[in-house]
Amino acid sequence: MSGLKGKVVGVAADRQSEAICTLLQKKGAEAVAYPSQGKQQLNQDISAENVRDYIQLEFDWVILTTGIGAKTLEGASIEHGFKQHFIQKLQKESLAIRGSKTLRWLQEKELQPALVSEDGTMENLVAALPRGEETSRVFLQAYHQDDALWQETLEGLGYDVYVSKPYAFDPPEQSVTDRLRESIIAQSLDAVVFTSKTQVLNVFAEQNHEMVQSFNSGVIAVAVGKVTAGQLREQGITYVVEPEVQKMGAMVVELERYYRTSQEQRLEVTTSVIKGNE
Template sequence: MKGLLNKRIGIASDRQSGTIASLVLKHGGTPEIFSIQGTRQRNETACIESITTLIRKPFDWVILTTGIGAKALEKTAAEINQTENFLRSLRERKLAIRGSKTLNWLRDHDLVPERVSSDGTMAQLFSIFKADAALPAENRVYLQVYDEDEAELKQTLETLGCTVYLSKPYHYESPKKQVLKALTGRIISRTLDAVVFTSKTQVRNLFNQGDRKEELVQAFNDHVLAVAVGKVTASEISDQGVSQLIHPDPPKMGAMIVRLDQYYEALPQ
């Protein structure tokens, strides 16, 4: 298929941008990389505190929201010679997760979750908890997040009657201003045909420009196609006011570019 022939595709991701660019080229498109993810930083002090708390204090549930977060905690546990205690603490608690990367990390350590979000979203995971009353009042919950989502997730759990400890193993720094400005300009000028997003962070970094948001939304809705790697990222794009967007099922990079190719192939010539 060559549905991307003569199409200019912006790529907002960072570490996966080279792979995505190769896939775009394979389908006849022209990739342009604008990495607006921002550099990920491990919060070492927070990780040490989180691991110590997990080991020493009682929790009914441990909720892991990202594979990156689980790996960050594991790395710090190894550095402070607490790997065995860290993994034993996880085995002794009921585990709930979202995301395939988190599930893969659990499998690597022979850990079995009690609850798994079927579509990779926290909303689905919380709906499971509500449906089967798995989180009765006064449950103590260890919630691993990264800084963007902490308030909303914590509030949701507290509404269910839980006491919540927040573990924040990492955060993202702001993207380079010149890169963000360049992508913004290319979208508003309609000189890109589509933009590929692989995380909510990228979406938020782009749209959290108060003076440009309206122009960006308009450009996406009348010309530039927003493309998300999966449902979580797509939901964030939709929440920003963008109605013209696509995402693949399953949420994989290769499937995403195939879906994009198919989208353009299906358009009338």
């Protein structure tokens, strides 16, 4: 029997919510979508300006942090007729990459990274960068999370930082995040699935303490990967279910394994008690 049989799982994802809900339902769970990412807005004009500047200026490192960010910059280069210059310059650069989708984009363009974050985090990537010299410059494709922090960190390493912001997110619908918060606090959900750091920040923008108490006393927090799990722990959640492979299917399997293991442990305890009373 599936460990998810009869469980009610909230899904905070937006674009992937339907696919995640389907996976959960196939395992016997009731899945409820609470899209908490917010609508993505591509900054086309800003991206075109960023690509022009990138082509014209010299950089010691190019940091690409998300697949959608790299694709948006590429799209701007196509629209304005300088894709060839953009790709050719990237071929000559020292590329530092965060995230599997970003790496996949590089592979599609036959580009070779000099550095790849081993665990998908900016912390790991920045720690691997060498210190800059007096005239060192880095092109940072930001990803709408801690932009100012990473700019300051890179400047502390001695780099002049050019920040590119190809996209941003509008806030999610207040009524949706309110319903999710209420369900967490009431513990009417057995678990909640998060697939990005942004979702965590949006959900925990209000009623933080009460939700943390619920997560630490019954509701299971589930993260698709290390970055999302780290943000959940920063909120004060003591235990987070996360897969070794940062994919949706692996995440659902890991949640099922968690519940199945818990059920087996409870059964062992019950059996032990019964035998002890015989």
